[in-house]
Amino acid sequence: MARNILWEGLLVACVGLGFALAANEFSPRGLSLTRNYFPVGRILPATTPLPNTNSVGSTNLTVAEGVIAELQANGLQLATSNQAAAWFTDPRRQTAKIVFVDARNEEDYKNGHIPGAWLFNPYEEEKYLNAVAPVCQAADKVLVYCHGGECDDSLSAATELRDVGVPGTNIFVYAGGMSEWLTTGRPVETGPQNSSQWLNQNP
């Protein structure tokens, strides 16, 4: 009987694997099995407590140093909360010389993003890169953000932009991310890019 159970288990495993391979292949959200989705190290180690994002600039020094070191190792820059705010009101943003890039998924983006930001989910780069890359290549400053805290999708997105020819010296990772932006009460746009639908106030 034990042999029958093992045989049945093996058969179930094979059927399940076949089903999973087919479902992943046909799913619009399916992942590539061979792509390195994390070409760079983590911004924060997995067991690091979240830095306090309730007040601007309160991030633990060791964590901040780790972030800067990781960015520098990848030829990228760090953007502080004040820089993000200043670049948001800079007139060069209107002429696309300063570009904001949101590295979260579409659902999160539509729920609220920095007004005018381009959506670039690094897990679906083929969907967004053709539109985002030329804009970023022509910009003087590209600010990339995700949720903030433990999120390192901004780092992945920044690396991918660097790899398609955007100079690393022009790419700034806003580590505070959307959580810090929201906490500071800055304008937030909902829906698609330039929808003119505001979560809190009109900028």
Place this chain on the structure above:
Amino acid sequence: MNTRPNNSPHSWKATAGLLARWILGGAFVYLGATKALHPEDFLKLIRQYELTQSVLVLDSIAALLPWFEIACGLLLVAGVAVRGAALVTLALLVPFTVAVWHRALALKSVLAISLCAVKFDCGCGNGEEFACRKLVENLIWIALATWLLAGGGRTGCLRHTLRKSNEDEPTA
């Protein structure tokens, strides 16, 4: 349908077996589907366990495991190859429970709080949960799967066993 005489739907064991199958199978379908809808989130979460450095292994777990769970869950709900499906679910549950336990201990140590106060998203499909609650939940799933592996849950099966042997005595 399995219509053996001692599989009476009126027996509590038969009803409990049916419920065990449906609950375990339903949980696997639900938890697998929540992960399959956002595989990139699942990928990020399982990366935190630092189980492997291999891109192929990490991507395969994130891409295939949710659908694999759905397949096992559907087999359990339908009552097809129940013991085989229970064996596979056990093979998924036991190492994953150990991994959750290790990660909870690591977080406990870093955060300097009690194990039951540790709350994190284990990548199980339910978002952030308290570690103790998740571990207890997993132990219940393991108990149910073990019971099904031992021959429980024959009532209402489309095909409980794929290949019958002489020793295959029906039990509720």
